[in-house]
Amino acid sequence: SEPPCGFAVEDDGPPLYPLSRGGKWGYVSREGDWAIEPRWTFAEPFSEGRAVVADGNLWGVIDRQGNYTLEPVVKSATCVSSSGNPHSCISPLQPYSQGCSVADTQKDGSPHPFFVDRDGRFWLYDGNPQELSDKNLWKFGRFSGGRAWFQAMAPGLKESYGWIDSQGKVVLQDEFSGAGDFAEGMAPAASGGDNWALIDADGNPVMPRKWTLHGAKALSEGLAAVEIKSRRWMYFSAEGAIAIEKVVLDPPREVTGQTRTEAELRAAGDFHDGLAPIIPKEMYSASELIYIHPDGTEAFAPGSKLGVVVCQQSLLPEFRDGLVQLLVADSLEDCSNVMPNRALAEGDRARFIYLDTSGNIVLQESKSK
Secondary structure (H helix, E strand, C coil): CCCCCCCCCCCCCCCCEEEEECCEEEEECCCCCEEEEEEECEECCCECCEEEEEECCEEEEECCCCCEEEEEEEECCCECCCCCCHHHECCCECCCECCEEEEEEEECCEEEEEEEECCCCEECCCCCCHHHHCCCEEEECCCECCEEEEEEEECCCEEEEEEEECCCCEEEEEEECEECCCECCEEEEEECCCEEEEECCCCCEEECCCCCECEECCCECCEEEEEEECCEEEEEECCCCEEECCEEEEEEEEECCEEEEEECEEEECCCECCEEEEEECCCCCCCCCEEECCCCEEEECHHHHHCCEECCHHHCCCCECCEEEEEEECCHHHHHCCCCCCCCCCCCCCEEEEECCCCCEEEECECCC
């Protein structure tokens, strides 16, 4: 049978966005009309015509009509109890990528990762190819560029990473100490601890040609975020040239009596829809989330533009289908009791909003019933 993962899948139809009303989650169009009525504990974004939804702490997958392709049967292995709040479980199912979602689950107390195809069928669930079944698998990455990374655990809890292809065959042995997605023919990888580079399909470091980075992310829209030393990020072009060394602040910022027109990057995310999230180093600017253009100039800083506090900005929310979903509040205190990326309890004063690429609010949740 044809392998279910590792091939491009087109989105069918206009984007739909998760939003809550009266404590339940559904999906709206960009105009704010309800396309799928709110009925879930939490709802993740659509990708490739599929979305992950939660019914309590059981997770499933729906299509664009709101019908289940996988009933909510997958249990999250990562839950944080905050006064018994069911909202504090992290989705065990990742957004669909190249035809499949990755499931991070546990079986008999041990990690048990597998894939879920578009029809809700499990792949590499049991009876893995010999090469894989010999390994103590802890995690899979999503399929990208026809490959997915895997994490294996050797005795003594030593992590190692390799990559499989769409047949489930190991194409790069788990000889790496870190891994990311293949894109534009390259993937971030680490060797011998925390020494990173972008590798080619054969596993050789090509950007740079030695393992000299502190961290790296996959190429996205032709640019890769790389950590050149601890907490100092830049962007490389696909050719390996420095594309963005600092962000050009617009407007300039006053910091300790000095006017700063540019800032080094303390954290950096991927480019989507022509914008990437970064956090500048404190010495140059307030530690706030800023979206930048591919030329390194500031597009907007949502917090100061809207006069709100962006909660969980260290997650570096990225654009998707022309909008970015942010969790905002009026004070840092109102952010503090919300679990990462989770649905909100009724009393929460934080709220989800969507901004367009100009930084304007397009959609926001209403707390009313």
